[in-house]
Amino acid sequence: DAGITQSPRHKVTETGTPVTLRCHQTENHRYMYWYRQDPGHGLRLIHYSYGVKDTDKGEVSDGYSVSRSKTEDFLLTLESATSSQTSVYFCASSRAGEENIQYFGAGTRLSVL
């Protein structure tokens, strides 16, 4: 596996609280992505980054924000968590020149009660 780690691996939180998930990669990959995985929906792109401080929205970005201050770190923030954001979140990264080939982290299971 590429050197990509997610933290925390599991989190339970309450509706209305802010939550930040962290993705850290040691591969010097230029591109990073956040997905959510829900039954019957596959993997859906939330936000992605094409460089430090360069980010853009994916198909399900409402209620989420991201930041990338360093090449190796990509943060996903739920400003005010809702029960509909209960999901498994995966981070992925890819290198310049091979941006199509994405390597995934182990995932974060988030439960919003």
Add this chain to the structure above:
Amino acid sequence: GENVEQHPSTLSVQEGDSAVIKCTYSDSASNYFPWYKQELGKRPQLIIDIRSNVGEKKDQRIAVTLNKTAKHFSLHITETQPEDSAVYFCAAKAGGTSYGKLTFGQGTILTVHP
């Protein structure tokens, strides 16, 4: 935007049989089609991919075929083994986009019975 439909949602086969999973896409400009395998509780991992200028690609027991005219592509697994049991996802990258933006299908749960 791109839309990817994947079928079937579940597939059960006997060990040694072949398995076929099919995906259709909507954007005729899509140019890259990967397949990911996700074992239970694990991360998705790329197992094979194909580009739009190629009709078929093989890697040992797995192969992918692409029909650009019909806008569909398929994963073929021959001589299935119990360790092939997993969720398989197809994906497509729309043409004209960069940064590896992929649209995934809904996934197929493959079960291989010994």
